[in-house]
Amino acid sequence: MNSxxxxxLPPQMGQPTTTAAMMADVMVALLPSLAMAxxxxxxxxxILTAVSIGSCLLFEYLYRRLTGQPDTLxxxxxxxxxxxxxxxxxxxAAYLIPVLGAAFAIVVVKQFYGGLGKNFMNPALAxxxxxxxFPVLMTNWSKPLDRLSLWEVDAVSAATxxxxxxxxxxxxxxxxxxxxxxxxxxxxxxxxxxxxxGGLYLVMRRVISIRIPASYLGTAALLxxxxxxxxxxxxxxxxxxxxxxxxxxxxxxFATDPTTSPVTPRGQIMFGVGxxxxxxxxxxxxxxxxxxxWAILTMNCCVWLLDxxxxxxxxxxxxxxxxxxxxxxxxxxxAEIHFIKPDLHFSLIKEGKMPGEAHLDQIRTQAKALLxxxxxxxxxxxxxxxxxxxxxxxxxxxxxxxxxxxxxxxxPQAAFSSxxxxxxxxxxxIQAGYSADNELVGYCIEVQAQGFSGAVTMEVGVDxxxxxxxxxxxxxxxxxxxxxxxxxxxxxxxxxxxxxxIRSSGSNSVDAVSGATATSQAITxxxxxxxxxxxTLDQEGGDVDYVDGxx
Amino acid sequence: MRHFFxxxxxxxxxxxxxxxxxxxxxxxxxKQVVIPLVMSxxxxxxxxxxxxxxxxxxxxxxxxxxxxxxAHASVSGRVLAIEERPHPWGGVCSxxxxxxxxxxxxxxxxxxxxxxxxxxxxxxxxxxxxxxxxGMGGAAFSTAEKLSQAAGKVDTLIVNAAExxxxxxxxxxxxxxxxxxxxxxxxxLARALGAQRAVLVTEGDKLNAAEAVERRLRKRSGKVELCxxxxxxxxxxxxxxxxxxxGREVPxxxxxxxxxxxxxxxxxxxxxxxxxFRGKALTHRTVTVTGGAVSRPRNxxxxxxxxxxxxxxxxxxxxxxxxxxxxxxxxxxxxxxxLEAPVVKSTNGLICLTQYERRQPAxxxxxxxCGKCVAACPMHLAPAFISQAVRQGELxxxxxxxPQDCMECGCCSYICPAGIPLLELVRQAGELMEKGGQRQ
Numbered sequence: 005m006n007s008x009x010x011x012x013l014p015p016q017m018g019q020p021t022t023t024a025a026m027m028a029d030v031m032v033a034l035l036p037s038l039a040m041a042x043x044x045x046x047x048x049x050x051i052l053t054a055v056s057i058g059s060c061l062l063f064e065y066l067y068r069r070l071t072g073q074p075d076t077l078x079x080x081x082x083x084x085x086x087x088x089x090x091x092x093x094x095x096x097a098a099y100l101i102p103v104l105g106a107a108f109a110i111v112v113v114k115q116f117y118g119g120l121g122k123n124f125m126n127p128a129l130a131x132x133x134x135x136x137x138f139p140v141l142m143t144n145w146s147k148p149l150d151r152l153s154l155w156e157v158d159a160v161s162a163a164t165x166x167x168x169x170x171x172x173x174x175x176x177x178x179x180x181x182x183x184x185x186x187x188x189x190x191x192x193x194x195x196x197x198x199x200x201x202g203g204l205y206l207v208m209r210r211v212i213s214i215r216i217p218a219s220y221l222g223t224a225a226l227l228x229x230x231x232x233x234x235x236x237x238x239x240x241x242x243x244x245x246x247x248x249x250x251x252x253x254x255x256x257x258f259a260t261d262p263t264t265s266p267v268t269p270r271g272q273i274m275f276g277v278g279x280x281x282x283x284x285x286x287x288x289x290x291x292x293x294x295x296x297x298w299a300i301l302t303m304n305c306c307v308w309l310l311d312x313x314x315x316x317x318x319x320x321x322x323x324x325x326x327x328x329x330x331x332x333x334x335x336x337x338x339a340e341i342h343f344i345k346p347d348l349h350f351s352l353i354k355e356g357k358m359p360g361e362a363h364l365d366q367i368r369t370q371a372k373a374l375l376x377x378x379x380x381x382x383x384x385x386x387x388x389x390x391x392x393x394x395x396x397x398x399x400x401x402x403x404x405x406x407x408x409x410x411x412x413x414x415x416p417q418a419a420f421s422s423x424x425x426x427x428x429x430x431x432x433x434i435q436a437g438y439s440a441d442n443e444l445v446g447y448c449i450e451v452q453a454q455g456f457s458g459a460v461t462m463e464v465g466v467d468x469x470x471x472x473x474x475x476x477x478x479x480x481x482x483x484x485x486x487x488x489x490x491x492x493x494x495x496x497x498x499x500x501x502x503x504x505x506i507r508s509s510g511s512n513s514v515d516a517v518s519g520a521t522a523t524s525q526a527i528t529x530x531x532x533x534x535x536x537x538x539x540t541l542d543q544e545g546g547d548v549d550y551v552d553g554x555x
Numbered sequence: 556m557r558h559f560f561x562x563x564x565x566x567x568x569x570x571x572x573x574x575x576x577x578x579x580x581x582x583x584x585x586k587q588v589v590i591p592l593v594m595s596x597x598x599x600x601x602x603x604x605x606x607x608x609x610x611x612x613x614x615x616x617x618x619x620x621x622x623x624x625x626a627h628a629s630v631s632g633r634v635l636a637i638e639e640r641p642h643p644w645g646g647v648c649s650x651x652x653x654x655x656x657x658x659x660x661x662x663x664x665x666x667x668x669x670x671x672x673x674x675x676x677x678x679x680x681x682x683x684x685x686x687x688x689x690g691m692g693g694a695a696f697s698t699a700e701k702l703s704q705a706a707g708k709v710d711t712l713i714v715n716a717a718e719x720x721x722x723x724x725x726x727x728x729x730x731x732x733x734x735x736x737x738x739x740x741x742x743x744l745a746r747a748l749g750a751q752r753a754v755l756v757t758e759g760d761k762l763n764a765a766e767a768v769e770r771r772l773r774k775r776s777g778k779v780e781l782c783x784x785x786x787x788x789x790x791x792x793x794x795x796x797x798x799x800x801x802g803r804e805v806p807x808x809x810x811x812x813x814x815x816x817x818x819x820x821x822x823x824x825x826x827x828x829x830x831x832f833r834g835k836a837l838t839h840r841t842v843t844v845t846g847g848a849v850s851r852p853r854n855x856x857x858x859x860x861x862x863x864x865x866x867x868x869x870x871x872x873x874x875x876x877x878x879x880x881x882x883x884x885x886x887x888x889x890x891x892x893x894l895e896a897p898v899v900k901s902t903n904g905l906i907c908l909t910q911y912e913r914r915q916p917a918x919x920x921x922x923x924x925c926g927k928c929v930a931a932c933p934m935h936l937a938p939a940f941i942s943q944a945v946r947q948g949e950l951x952x953x954x955x956x957x958p959q960d961c962m963e964c965g966c967c968s969y970i971c972p973a974g975i976p977l978l979e980l981v982r983q984a985g986e987l988m989e990k991g992g993q994r995q
Contacts, residue, residue, distance in 0.1 A: 022973075023920050023973050320806040321804075
């Protein structure tokens with residue numbers, strides 16, 4: 005009776021807007037962009053949009069029905085998702101693409117997390133970015149005013165302004181053209197004018213607050229200003245960055261999605277700044293020209309943090325009260341840390357303990373902890389060492405190095421070699437040598453020939469003119485000091501530049517090294533065989549004929 | 556430098572129907588008036604008259620004690636009975652029934668009018684206590700108590716003529732028609748309380764009243780600042796008006812005295828002026844009778860204790876069925892089920908809403924985290940998080956969100972597009988916090 009409070013009713017006026025009305029307002033705000041897309045890309049756009057909205061509604065209805073939850077079609081959120089999804093597709097997208105996007109957006113992103121208001125990522129944007137991972141479906145940007153027919157899509161693919169910006173030059177379109185939308189891109193993103201009209205409508209109807217778009221675009225503009233490339237005027241560079249791509253579309257329609265943006269005003273500003281910074285960093289330093297989608301999705305995942313950080317300051321609690329409180333708490337926590345002071349008093353036995361015993365007890369526990377830590381470290385080091393030792397990483401590396409050395413000896417002009425599909429009898433392996441510019445230089449043939457006391461394995465490099473570029477012996481059983489005389493670099497170098505069939509005397513011959521005749525002949529035979537194999541390599545993959553030439 | 560308060564909402568004002576109607580005396584005097592013994596946040600007054608006794612206007616008929624205030628006869632006539640009667644704040648309360656003889660005889664024993672120069676602090680407090688003045692904006696706190704606490708400790712006196720609630724125009728008309736007296740009252744109060752600044756705060760939709768005040772300010776020698784602020788609910792709330800005028804924020808759990816301010820409603824200032832310089836006790840006040848269901852909406856000068864039914868009859872009766880009848884504004888008002896309840900000292904309006912005007916209880920939908928409630932809360936709360944914490948039983952989260960700061964302005968419930976009863980949930984959270992605090 006003494007208090008008037010308990011009997012008060014909630015406000016008996018109003019509810020100036022409802023959820024469904026807000027969603028309807030978003031759709032109204034997107035209409036100019038949709039109309040512009042129809043004007044630019046033809047009536048195909050309308051069918052894409054209808055398919056997208058229809059499939060979103062269908063998936064929403066089916067999911068709610070199948071899981072026995074009440075229908076939520078009337079809140080229009082699925083319509084908005086469908087419209088946004090359609091407007092972020094290229095005009096050339098097949099009609100089935102929005103269905104796939106809608107399934108992911110509605111079922112996985114939205115309904116799996118509990119439906120409207122519970123999802124942590126923007127459904128339409130997540131659906132669009134899923135589709136963007138199939139590059140073939142999504143990167144065929146058609147030129148505006150090149151209206152597409154309804155069924156057959158044979159669009160002239162146009163480079164988007166972003167691909168010019170990505171290389172650090174201004175796009176060929178003037179700023180007025182960019183502003184009106186004469187650029188390649190998604191359906192909804194091309195016309196900045198129409199997007200700004202829609203955004204203004206939303207702000208004036210108080211469906212969204214200006215905080216997120218303003219901080220997003222402001223940060224993006226500032227960062228663009230910081231990274232102006234040489235020889236480009238700063239003003240037109242910043243304007244082109246803002247007007248091209250889906251920056252304005254994202255700032256007004258994706259980043260402001262109420263569910264996936266922070267609740268608190270300060271958090272919203274931080275969200276916008278984060279989106280702007282990420283977008284520009286992705287545009288400048290990633291391999292993709294556009295970064296809006298990933299930036300917004302990334303920031304969507306940080307919303308919980310921004311909400312905590314942006315909680316309004318308590319009324320009447322001073323400007324930096326939270327920070328001050330935190331600092332004093334941190335100071336208290338830090339003061340909890342005590343450094344051990346050796347409690348060494350050199351008196352006689354006290355309370356049944358030797359002097360310093362208490363301190364030693366303390367040290368013992370710490371030593372034990374340190375010991376455990378050391379043991380764990382040791383075990384880890386052993387495991388890593390063992391893995392390193394037994395997985396033959398070094399061996400593999402050494403082999404690769406040896407291979408490279410061999411190649412340098414056999415074919416100096418080649419930078420690397422690779423296996424070929426050719427097989428030939430008598431050749432242990434045939435490898436193709438390539439120059440640093442990826443051009444075929446020649447072939448390396450591994451052959452064997454009978455030497456004085458066993459097989460001599462050698463690698464012979466032959467260039468495309470059929471000339472020997474180098475010979476290297478990789479394995480042999482010849483007598484050291486006698487047979488190996490024929491394997492010295494000088495002896496082997498004599499073969500370089502020879503072609504055809506090499507004889508032991510006369511023209512086109514390499515003389516046998518005295519004292520190592522059998523080995524010399526074996527090497528010559530091997531080189532001949534290699535030359536013959538290369539000469540017949542034209543017959544791809546077939547058996548290469550080889551006739552043992554006269555020696 | 557201009558200061559602002561954070562948040563707030565802009566409900567449709569609906570003030571057009573009464574803002575041009577002058578304050579009128581009642582054509583048909585009420586046959587009976589009901590003076591409840593409880594008219595302020597404090598103990599009930601003790602009746603000082605017996606049934607059958609004759610009383611005159613302004614005669615004290617019940618003596619206040621503690622924080623309670625005295626009651627005075629608002630009509631001349633005879634005491635009929637002292638019995639339980641419905642009270643506009645809900646429930647029943649013992650009240651003194653007076654029969655009106657229609658002669659309006661003033662009480663001969665009323666105090667002498669004072670000269671403006673001879674008002675001292677003690678005299679002011681004694682006169683205000685004697686006249687039984689309470690806060691007339693809705694909170695109904697004893698003004699004498701407020702002034703005695705504030706005396707000598709404040710540097711700013713704020714006269715609140717913001718009247719940010721929709722529909723109500725009582726303070727607006729009073730400021731327009733009695734601006735000279737209000738300025739005199741404000742000046743006297745500021746001098747007596749030792750406040751350097753006296754600020755009269757009004758809203759942008761009362762520019763004609765602001766103009767009238769300004770015209771009189773030019774003639775007067777004393778200094779009263781006039782501050783006209785853009786219309787936004789709840790500018791009239793104590794903490795928000797202090798923040799707007801001085802930039803100071805009342806600390807959590809504190810009172811305006813902590814920031815050296817005192818806020819008085821414009822009708823209270825007028826009542827103080829009347830009691831000081833005309834010797835009148837608080838027996839009449841302005842009430843706006845309006846709403847879509849009323850035939851002839853108007854501002855009335857009514858004796859305190861007039862049953863609400865008489866007000867409706869005075870305004871031409873109901874032209875259609877009233878879906879809801881409220882005393883006070885539609886944002887913070889109290890619903891009335893029994894029109895026999897009387898006008899009390901804090902009743903500034905009687906609003907009869909039709910079904911069309913009233914907010915229809917729509918089915919609640921889910922929170923889409925739009926953040927409108929956070930952006931609208933003038934007390935820097937986050938109703939979305941508080942309601943979520945209450946509904947999910949996560950009481951450990953509440954201390955960080957300090958729901959006990961809520962002043963129940965209702966902005967969050969008003970603005971919520973999902974129709975979530977945020978105000979109730981925040982109130983519940985505040986109660987839970989208090990309980991938790993007691994347990995600890």
